[in-house]
Amino acid sequence: MSIFGTDGVRGRAGEGLLAADSVAKISSALASVLQERENFSSDVDSARGQAVYIGRDTRASGPDLLAQLSGGLLGAGFDVCDLGVLPTPGIAEVARSAGECCLAIVLSASHNPAEDNGIKLLSSSGAKVSDRFEDELSARFSEGVPPAEPGSSGVRDLSGEASRLYAEYLVSCCPDGLDGLKVCIDAANGAASGIAAEVFLRLGAEVRAIGDQPDGRNINLGCGALYPGALAAEVRESGFDIGFCFDGDADRMIPVSGTGGIFDGDLVLALGGRHYQAEGKLPGKAVVGTVMSNIGLARSLEDAGISLIRTQVGDRNVFKEMVAGGHPVGGEQSGHIIFRDHSSTGDGILAAIKLLQFLQGYEMNLDRGAEIMTAYPQVLKNVRVRDKVELETVEPVREIVADVEQRLGAEGRVLLRYSGTEPLLRVMLEGPEQQLVDQLCDDICGVVEDSLGDR
Known part of the structure; x- marks a missing residue:
């Protein structure tokens, strides 16, 4: 049985798989x-050295988790290097560029509460490790590997160098700078605290930051990508041009317009697809999204002669499809955006910089840029189930879904999928009118509860 979930080993810090x-x-x-x-x-990579790089977000449990994870590696002769507090994409970039690094580890639970934490493994290329690697590690964990004798060397501190290298990398991605632009950021009291503002300042922007005072317990607490309303109010009231919300490990970004309009990753993909195509850098004339990507994104891309390729949810699945098809642009509605010509993982700060480049043709106005896409009303509800049975075998569910799909026709979409970590069935609907979508979603949820509900 695998110890890895959809995005690494994750849970309550100090408990279960994250107990010491x-x-x-x-x-x-x-x-x-x-x-x-x-x-x-x-x-x-066989040519890489024996160093394992470990970085983390701002959770109070991070330093203890680092110490616990270092022991077996040091005892086996590996050189463990502490990258300090650094966004997940920063850890990936520093690891990718360092010849001594054979593997990188991210200690983060991303957008989850401060009480949680996680262990995510990155290959020497900066991408997430393969399923095969995770399966082998899980098998050896279950079998038990005799612990090595304590190593004679300690953890090497590379935090200052890592932060410097990542900031320089991000600045290099925007050669024209951002002189005169007024940018608000919400760092979610997470890994982007400090470094995001530094990057935009170095690019010449005027910067105002909120959610940049981490204390180990306030990461994602009413701020960041999951709670963009606070930044929307800040941007609107301050008269700044644009705002960017990051999550705890800064691998996702939600943009906010100067009028306080809140957008998501689908708009970034719509603008990015057009930009890359105009630059002659979209060879397959396709952008990679997921089953959760809004119909409005597909329609917007179609208008520009670009296809939307959908994968299952998860940036790992998006990246695999991007590699397989040679596609440079992909991501998720949640704000995980990958630009393969720059990175192998979602990078919130990079996505913000790229979005500003896309907006140059719209007078740096996000509201104007957003006119290229009309998002359809979308609703997502969870139903707790007693068993995760094959839905095609449940006749009442199959019939209600078919009825709703027939009613929506080409103007809507129905998606039912089980949660990978909880006993939940997620019911998602899109359609032309919010009231209709809400009613039809409730109809499906009612039938699911009657047929499969845990009550």
Whole structure:
């Protein structure tokens, strides 16, 4: 059984798989897999050194988790390097560019509350490790790997150098600068605190920041990408040009217009697809999204002669499709945006910089840029279920879905999928009118509750 969920090992810090003894077992199992790197050439470049880079977000549990995870690696002869507090994409970029680094580890629970934490593994290329690597590590964790003797060396501090390298990389992605632009940011009291403002200041923008005072307990607390309303009010009242909300590990970004309009990753993809095509950099004439991408995105791209390729939810699935098809632009409605010519993972700060480049043709006005896409009303509801049975075998559910799809026709969409971590069925509907979508979603949820509900 895999110890990995949809985005690494995740849970309440200090409990379950993140209890101290379990983390020590993960460390020993990871070290044993890395010692056989020749069997995982897609994850660990054979020419790389013996250093494992570990970075984290601002959660209070991060330093203890770092110490617990380092033991088995140090004992097995690996050089553990602490990158300090750094966005997930920053950890990926620093690891990718360092010849000594064979693997990177992100300690973060992303947009989850401060009480949670997680362990995410990145290959030497900066991308997430393969399913095969995770499966092998899970198997060795379950079997138990004898812990190595404590190492004689300690953890090497690379935090200052890592932050400098990542900031320089981001600045280099915007050669024309942002002189005179007024930018508000919400760092979610997370990993973007400090570094996001520094980057925009270095690019010449005037910057105002909120959610940039982390105390270990306030990450994502009423701020950041999940709560963009606070930044929308700040941008509107301050008269600034644009705002960007990041999440706890800064791998996603939600943009806010000068009038306080809140948008999402679908608009970034719509603008990005057009920009890349105009530059002759969209060889497959396609953008990669997910099953959650709004119909409005598909219609907007179609108007520009661009296809939308949908994958299952998760930036790992998006990236796989981007690599397989040679597509440079992809991402999720939630704000995970990947530009393959720059990075192998979602990068919130980079996405903000790229969006500003896309808006040059719209007088740097996000509201004007947003006119290229009309988002359809979308509703997502969860129904707690007793069993995750094949939905095609449940006749009442199959019939209600067919009825709703027939009623919506080409102007709507129905998607039912089980949660990967909870006993929930997610019911998503899109359609031309909010009231209609809400009613039809309630109709489906009612039938699901009667047929599969946990009550």
